[in-house]
Amino acid sequence: MRSGLNVSRRLVLALAAIALSACAQLAPVADPLPSWNDGPAKDAIVEFVRKTTDAASPQFVPPAQRVATFDQDGTLWVEQPMYAQVVFALDRVKDVVKAQPALAGEEPFKTVLSGDRTAMAKLGEADIMKIVAASQAGLTIEAFQDVVKAWAATAKHPKFQRPYTELVYAPMLEVLKYLRANGYRTYIVTGGGQEFVRAFAEAVYGIPPEQVMGTLLKVDYSVPGGTPTLTNAPALFFVNDKEGKPVGINLLIGRRPQAAFGNSNGDQQMLEWTTGGLGARLGMLVLHDDAKREFAYGPAAGLPESRIGTFTQPLYDEAKAKGWTVISIKNDWKRVFAFE
Amino acid sequence: MRSGLNVSRRLVLALAAIALSACAQLAPVADPLPSWNDGPAKDAIVEFVRKTTDAASPQFVPPAQRVATFDQDGTLWVEQPMYAQVVFALDRVKDVVKAQPALAGEEPFKTVLSGDRTAMAKLGEADIMKIVAASQAGLTIEAFQDVVKAWAATAKHPKFQRPYTELVYAPMLEVLKYLRANGYRTYIVTGGGQEFVRAFAEAVYGIPPEQVMGTLLKVDYSVPGGTPTLTNAPALFFVNDKEGKPVGINLLIGRRPQAAFGNSNGDQQMLEWTTGGLGARLGMLVLHDDAKREFAYGPAAGLPESRIGTFTQPLYDEAKAKGWTVISIKNDWKRVFAFE
Numbered sequence: 001m002r003s004g005l006n007v008s009r010r011l012v013l014a015l016a017a018i019a020l021s022a023c024a025q026l027a028p029v030a031d032p033l034p035s036w037n038d039g040p041a042k043d044a045i046v047e048f049v050r051k052t053t054d055a056a057s058p059q060f061v062p063p064a065q066r067v068a069t070f071d072q073d074g075t076l077w078v079e080q081p082m083y084a085q086v087v088f089a090l091d092r093v094k095d096v097v098k099a100q101p102a103l104a105g106e107e108p109f110k111t112v113l114s115g116d117r118t119a120m121a122k123l124g125e126a127d128i129m130k131i132v133a134a135s136q137a138g139l140t141i142e143a144f145q146d147v148v149k150a151w152a153a154t155a156k157h158p159k160f161q162r163p164y165t166e167l168v169y170a171p172m173l174e175v176l177k178y179l180r181a182n183g184y185r186t187y188i189v190t191g192g193g194q195e196f197v198r199a200f201a202e203a204v205y206g207i208p209p210e211q212v213m214g215t216l217l218k219v220d221y222s223v224p225g226g227t228p229t230l231t232n233a234p235a236l237f238f239v240n241d242k243e244g245k246p247v248g249i250n251l252l253i254g255r256r257p258q259a260a261f262g263n264s265n266g267d268q269q270m271l272e273w274t275t276g277g278l279g280a281r282l283g284m285l286v287l288h289d290d291a292k293r294e295f296a297y298g299p300a301a302g303l304p305e306s307r308i309g310t311f312t313q314p315l316y317d318e319a320k321a322k323g324w325t326v327i328s329i330k331n332d333w334k335r336v337f338a339f340e
Numbered sequence: 341m342r343s344g345l346n347v348s349r350r351l352v353l354a355l356a357a358i359a360l361s362a363c364a365q366l367a368p369v370a371d372p373l374p375s376w377n378d379g380p381a382k383d384a385i386v387e388f389v390r391k392t393t394d395a396a397s398p399q400f401v402p403p404a405q406r407v408a409t410f411d412q413d414g415t416l417w418v419e420q421p422m423y424a425q426v427v428f429a430l431d432r433v434k435d436v437v438k439a440q441p442a443l444a445g446e447e448p449f450k451t452v453l454s455g456d457r458t459a460m461a462k463l464g465e466a467d468i469m470k471i472v473a474a475s476q477a478g479l480t481i482e483a484f485q486d487v488v489k490a491w492a493a494t495a496k497h498p499k500f501q502r503p504y505t506e507l508v509y510a511p512m513l514e515v516l517k518y519l520r521a522n523g524y525r526t527y528i529v530t531g532g533g534q535e536f537v538r539a540f541a542e543a544v545y546g547i548p549p550e551q552v553m554g555t556l557l558k559v560d561y562s563v564p565g566g567t568p569t570l571t572n573a574p575a576l577f578f579v580n581d582k583e584g585k586p587v588g589i590n591l592l593i594g595r596r597p598q599a600a601f602g603n604s605n606g607d608q609q610m611l612e613w614t615t616g617g618l619g620a621r622l623g624m625l626v627l628h629d630d631a632k633r634e635f636a637y638g639p640a641a642g643l644p645e646s647r648i649g650t651f652t653q654p655l656y657d658e659a660k661a662k663g664w665t666v667i668s669i670k671n672d673w674k675r676v677f678a679f680e
Contacts (some may be wrong), residue, residue, distance in 0.1 A: 064548060141590060198594050208404060209594025210550075219590060221583040222611055227617040228609070230590055243561040249569055250481060250559060252592060254538050254549025269561055269568070276568040 002243065023047040032178040034173040034334070041284070041332040044325040046176060052258060053182045063183040067257045068282075069249060070176070071269060072190040072197060074263040074309040075286050076205065078157065080165040080295040081128065083308060085192045086128055087164075088133035088151050090120075096134045103134065135285045136217055137234035141195055145230055148199035162339065166203050169286075170338045172261070176205060179259070187211045187257075189249055191241035191266050195232070213252040215240045241266045244271035258282065264298075264309045271324055283324035287311060287334035290329040300326075372518040374674070375511040381624070381672040384665040385515060386440045388622040392598060393522045399620035403523040407597045408622075409589060409610060410516070411538060412530040414649040415626050416506040416545065418497065420635040423648060425532045426468055428491050429475035430460075436474045443474065469498040469576065472533065475556055477574035478516075481535055484572055488539035502679065505544050509626075510678045512601070516545060519599070527551045527597075529589055531581035531606050535572070553592040586613035594656045597620065599661045604638075604649045611664055623664035627651060630669040640666075 036042040052061040063340070073079035093112045096103065103109045108127035111119045124129075129301065136144050152165050160167055176186045188207055190197055194214030203209040220235040240248040246269050259282035261276035271283040288294060288309065289301040297306035300316040319326050329336060376382040392401040413419035419678040433452045436443065443449045447468035451459045455670050463471075464510040476484050492505050500507060516526045528547055530537055534554030541547040582586040589597065599622035600607070600614035628634060628649065629641040637646035640656040659666055669676060 130416070194594075210592065212594065216591065219587045221586045221613070223612065228586065228612045230586055230613070246561045246568065246570055247559045251534070251556065252532075252550065254552065272563065272568045273561070273570075 011040055032181070032227065033171065033174045036268075036335050037332055039332055041325050041331070044282065044284070045178070046264065048259060048280060049178065049182050056302075061258055065255060065258065066179075066182070066184040067187065067253055067255050068179050068184045068259040069187045069189040069253075069257045069261070069268070069274065070172070070298055071128050071262040071264070071267045072188050072192055074205075074288065075187070075261050075267070076168055076172050077164065078160075078294065079309045080288075080297060080306070081158065081308070083192065085132060085165040085196050087155065088148065088196070089128075089132045091151060091155060091327040092135040092147070093131060099138065100134075109134070133217060133234050133236060136193065139232055141219065141230045141232065148196055152200050157234045160337075165200055166339060167337065168204055169333070170335055170340075171333045172286075173205070173338070175261070176207070180206070184259070185211060187213065187249075187253065189240065189245055189252075189260075189270060190214045191239070191244075192232045193217070194240070213240055213248040215244075243269050245270035249273070260284070261286070263288065263292055264311050265315050266310075268315055268318070272322075275322060275324065283322065285311065285315070285319055285324055286327045286329065287316075288329060290333075290336070293333075293340075294329055362614070369591060373514045375514055377672055377674050381400070381665050381667045384622065384624070385518070388469065388599060388620060389518065389522050389637070392620050401598055401619065404440065405595060405598065406519075406522070406524040407527065407593055407595050408519050408524045408599040409529040409593075409597045409601070409614065410512070411602040411604070411607045411610070412528050412532055414628065415601050415607070416508055416512050416528070417504065418634065419502075419603075419649045420628075420637060420646070421498065421648075423532065424495075424504040425472060425536050427495065428488065428536070429468075429472040431491060431495060432475040432487070433471065439478065440474075449474070457627055467579075469542055473557060473574050476533065476535065476572045479572055481559065481570045481572065484535055485539040488536055492540055500677075506679060507677065508544055509673070510675055511673045512626075513545070516542045516547070520546070524599070525551060527553065527589075527593065529580065529585055529600075529610060530554045531579070531584075533557070534580070553580055553588040555584075583609050585610035589613070600624070601626070604651050605655050606650075608655055608658070611659075612662075615662060615664065623659070623662065624667055625651065625655070625659055625664055626669065627656075627665045628669055630673075630676070634669055634678075 033042055033045065051057045051059045054060060072074055073083050092111060094108060097109055097113065104113060108123050108130055111123065112131065117210055152163060155164060156162060157164055157167055159193065179186055186207055188197055188201055188211065192214050195211055198209045198212045200214050216238040218232050218235040218237040220231050222229050222231065222275050238244065245267065250272065256277045257274045260270050261284045262271055263286040275281040275283040287300055288298065289296050297303050297309065298309040298311040299305055299313045316326065373382055373385065391397045391399045410416055413423050430452060433449060437449055437453065437562060444453060448463050448470055452471065479487065492503060495504060497504055497507055519526055526547055527550065528537055528541055530556050534552055534556055537554050538549045538552045541552050556578040558575040558577040560571050562569050562571065562574050565571065578584065585607065589610065596617045597614045600610050601624045602611055603626040615621040615623040623641060627640055628638065629636050637643050637649065638651040639645055639653045640651040656666065
């Protein structure tokens, strides 16, 4: 029995080897990044993957350490003219005030309810944060995700008239898949809310909840009526932006990423932390310089500073000095969206 | 060419099927839990794995959702007579005071330096927390892990005269491996420090840093001399114990576990949250009732309440009422440690 088994096993292996080699000869080498134009940005990605995954490379990275982090707003999807989560929170204000009528007379809710667009445009960051927190607070973690999913299924972007979840960058989806196909675990590290992004990250990016780090509200555990429950509290717990990004990465992952992708000053520290490690590291910044296909904004694009997704000249200079690659949407992306 | 390939492929598959079936007939079924005595605890684990991983089972759990969480102190390794991290922190006090001489005159450091064991035994939880925080604060995350590793390599447990990292429970190591072999991702969810446990979790338990949640100190990002650095600050940021455990699980994983293992009142909420989910869930509590091979302590073991690892009678009653399985070290474990 043993010996017969070994013979058939050897035969199986031999035939499998022949079949595999035939397949390799037949299959054309598919471009893993078809939405990218040839150029330094595409080259940087392909070369990084090659040298960190080729076992013969001196810069080989063991699979367990293959971590890549991605900012979301402006890096994986559109952030202009307003962060999707802020649009969501503003859309929720009426429901929030219905649940807590006292808020109707309080700022910034009063201004939002007035519908006065000029006054709304003047709301500061603290006001926006209050609105965002209120859009989530009091809901269980499951109920909040359901609310986000329902909103994402109906809300439409003012310029593109499509759901926000369709306004993801096709070239970046390809990078996510390409990295994963090469043993990288892809994480979202966003200044947006962790629970907000988790609601759609798996469906939209193929990124599971345990690979999403974001800004955190305080969460309370309680057992109302015998049911264990996690509820969002109206208090900010951790801001996963700027200096917070390396801290959030360390909390969630406990490893320094090999690659990081961002698009604004909020990602500066994540890129510094990532590329400050030994061996091959990849730092990339998306530059929004394509007013026709998407948006153009910020000093690094030769345009006035934008309130959202600021990419200042000093960050651009730091990128050049540190060997980070700036991705020009206009020049490096063959197409921006899958629906084009 | 195509057709020839298809024929060899079909042949390969047919032969592979024969070979596999022959292997299945030849290989003896190895007991995945050899350190467990037959009984309800072992049965509960095996039955849980069977019904959540058999595709034909109505309680089948897709691989992505297979998450199991483990408390550390008293669940994966010995916690008596003192938490290893507290021993570590006390061992570090001299070095801490050398680095910050002002602390020498301050409590609780003064008491620890005096060597007065009676006074030390009276230190409260807040004092201990101060000592633990001081043992970590001011060090970069990498330097702290190095200090922990150096300590773990030399410190010995007073009863067993062995390194703490050898005082892990052999039966629990088997459960970790068994669950992983069945597609479960195993997480440590500890009241101890996240960075402390990460320093040895991979070597000792096969659990990578991204699967360790613990109590957090504040961490600061800075760039001294151009080097991006994460440094532990002397401030508590998040307590991953009791009500904090479900919150920490949600932060790190974003999924409700299918199984949770604990041993004390600090794990009550984690077990409630875990077993409160739909479908097959497993809740288990280790009862320390074996004074000979390990320790016996706490009301649930019919003994006085212990300051460490309290497993009160109400928790025992809740376990019985909710169908959680209590693991008796005395009766359920054939051996406690690998070195036995």
